[in-house]
Every structure is written in structure tokens, then in C-alpha cells.
Amino acid sequence: MTQQHKVTETEQNMRIDKLLAGLITKSSRSEIQTWITDDHVYVNGSQVKSNYKCRRGDIIEWTEPEQTSLTIDPENIPLTVVYEDDELLVINKPRGMVVHPSAGHPHGTLVNALLYHCDRLSHINGDHRPGIVHRIDKDTSGLLVVAKNDTAHISLAEQLSEKDIDRRYEAIVHGVIEHETGLIDAPIGRDPHDRKKMGVTDEGKPSVTHFRVVKRYADFTHLECKLETGRTHQIRVHMKYIEFPIAGDPKYGRRKTLNIDGQALHAKSISFKHPTKNEAMHFEVDVPSYFQKLLAELEK
Incomplete structure (x- = not known):
């Protein structure tokens, strides 16, 4: 209640x-x-x-959340590790994987896999989210950075807060966007009509998304999006707000869409400073096969 x-x-x-x-x-x-x-x-x-x-x-x-005893066990789940050292990991998360356990997803998460893979992870976000500095949605694929210790976690969290981490996504949206680039500056908060959704609201937190057109198709546009802030479902909410919703998005998209399971959204690159070495780090991965297949179908 x-x-x-x-x-x-x-x-x-x-x-x-x-x-x-x-x-x-x-x-x-x-x-x-x-x-x-x-x-x-x-x-x-x-x-x-x-x-x-x-x-x-x-x-x-x-x-008040339901009082459930959630035991998080290490699980031998394959991980695509893009980079790893004593301080952090960069993971290429597959579409369909939840980042951390919850009452609805107690097993098979990225955290379960990380506990099996790593001897230690940061504990700043509690026992249920060891190492997790930031999240991407279950059906969004791509890169996220994981902290192995609290010192690394604090540094990365501060970089996120100060907008010093560069995160870029690729997306396929409904409609043909005519201008080459755009900026969406619209506050995001809990949808007052549906508490399970986020939306653009006057009381929301400042939220900024940049985008540029990669390619246009008959009824869709391939975009690169850059996050200036990191609100829950930010790109999905902002693209719906400007009436170019992400293809396949079950929460914010159109009923009639491309034949995919979940939104066509991929976290393709991430850049930050190493927490202890202070070196510039940049990582980039190709879009997954399902995304490539969608683009090939749109070409036809």
C-alpha cells in the first residue's frame, strides 16, 4: 500500500x-x-x-517492498568481457539479461554471473547489486562498466554524476526523422497515470538526450543517441515524447512494429577515465546479430 x-x-x-x-x-x-x-x-x-x-x-x-528473502548465488553464466583489470570490468550484456536480481528475477542475472566470475565486487549499492555502477534495461544490449572495489565505484559514480562518462546507443525508431541531428531536453519522472512507467513531466528530473541520424528507411530511422543524463528508460521515453518511438518497445512503443522481442536499442560505446590510472578508456562493440538482421530487412 x-x-x-x-x-x-x-x-x-x-x-x-x-x-x-x-x-x-x-x-x-x-x-x-x-x-x-x-x-x-x-x-x-x-x-x-x-x-x-x-x-x-x-x-x-x-x-514498502515485499519482505522476501533473496539469496543471490554465483551462477556459471557465460559473460562477454570486453575489458578487465584489478579495478573494473566492461561487459557486453546480451539482450534479455536482467542486470541485478529482484523478486521477479531471482536468477540468471548479470550479478549472478559476476559473482561466479569475480572474487570481489564493490558493495556500495548493497548486497543485491555488487559492482553495479549503472544499469541498462533487460532487453537493451550492450556495454556497461562494473566496479570491483569501492574506490573504483566511487570514482565511476562521480564521473556519471558529473557527466564525464560518454555513453552512446544505436536505435531504430518508427518514422522518418528529417533533420540530421537533434537534442531532447525534457524532464523525466514517474508517469502520474501509470506508476510502472516513466514519462516527461513538469516535476521530473532534468534529462537530455542527443541524437543523430545514421540512415533513413521507408518508415523507420536508424539513430545514434548520446546520453547527457541517465534517467530510467531515458532514450525510450524521449523518443516516444518526440513521436518517434523505438521499434519493438513493449512499454513505450507502437502496437504494430517490427517483429522483435523487445526494443531495438543497443549501448554501443562507453568512455571514461580509469579510476586509479586516470587514463582515458574507450570501448565500442558492434550491434548484435538481431539488430543487424533488422537493418538488412529494412534495406529491402
Whole structure:
């Protein structure tokens, strides 16, 4: 059941995790921080971080997650490791793989595979998300960086926060985009009409996506997208917002679309500074076979 609280004058400027820990006495502050990370807490309909400073009149909504004992076991699942050293890994995640376990996906995730592959991973995001610095959706393929220790995790998270990590995607969208490049600057938050979706809302967080046309087809466009921010479902939401939804997207796309299972979206490249060596790192992978097949079919 969703509960609400309106921030009072005496509560303003308090961190949201501290405020909720005082309201929900049966749960620890660290548990509430996990709720916030797992999208169980919203302020004025939008996601926030644990260090968000509350303002008078803010409406805080939270849903207590079901108490399930989630045991995360190492699993011998093949991983495509693009790069690895003592500090980090860069993984090419296949389409269809969930990044971390949850009640709906307790096994077969990237984290299960990482626990088998690695002797150690960072613990900043808790026991359920060891090593995970950022995520990509289940049906989005491509690159993400994993931290082996907390020092590397902090450095990479700071680079993400400061927009110093360059992430580029390839996408196939419905419709023919006439201009060569574009910028979508529209705030993203929880959809007020469907809490399972994200959307462009006035109360959302600042969100910026750049794109350029790679090739046009009869009814579709092949794009390269660059993330300036990293909101949940950002590219999918932004492309829907400008009425060029991603092909195959079951949540934000069109009912009549290309014959694929999930959105045609691939995280093709990532660039960052190495956490300890301070060297510029760049990695790029080709689109997977299903994506290549779609492009070949569109050529016809």
C-alpha cells in the first residue's frame, strides 16, 4: 500500500532517508536507502537520491517492498568481457539479461554471473547489486562498466554524476526523422497515470538526450543517441515524447512494429577515465546479430 507524507516546516532541509527513517521506525536508514534506489520512494511524483534535501510542502510517497528473502548465488553464466583489470570490468550484456536480481528475477542475472566470475565486487549499492555502477534495461544490449572495489565505484559514480562518462546507443525508431541531428531536453519522472512507467513531466528530473541520424528507411530511422543524463528508460521515453518511438518497445512503443522481442536499442560505446590510472578508456562493440538482421530487412 502506498503511503504519503507532506514535509512540514520543521522537516525542511532534512535528508529524505533520515526523514523516512524517523517516520518508518521499523526500517533502518540503510533499508530505506535501498528502497529509494529501487524506485519505491518518490517526491512530488519523481525519483530522488538518498541525499535529497526535503523542502516544505514536498509530497513524499513510498511503497514498502515485499519482505522476501533473496539469496543471490554465483551462477556459471557465460559473460562477454570486453575489458578487465584489478579495478573494473566492461561487459557486453546480451539482450534479455536482467542486470541485478529482484523478486521477479531471482536468477540468471548479470550479478549472478559476476559473482561466479569475480572474487570481489564493490558493495556500495548493497548486497543485491555488487559492482553495479549503472544499469541498462533487460532487453537493451550492450556495454556497461562494473566496479570491483569501492574506490573504483566511487570514482565511476562521480564521473556519471558529473557527466564525464560518454555513453552512446544505436536505435531504430518508427518514422522518418528529417533533420540530421537533434537534442531532447525534457524532464523525466514517474508517469502520474501509470506508476510502472516513466514519462516527461513538469516535476521530473532534468534529462537530455542527443541524437543523430545514421540512415533513413521507408518508415523507420536508424539513430545514434548520446546520453547527457541517465534517467530510467531515458532514450525510450524521449523518443516516444518526440513521436518517434523505438521499434519493438513493449512499454513505450507502437502496437504494430517490427517483429522483435523487445526494443531495438543497443549501448554501443562507453568512455571514461580509469579510476586509479586516470587514463582515458574507450570501448565500442558492434550491434548484435538481431539488430543487424533488422537493418538488412529494412534495406529491402
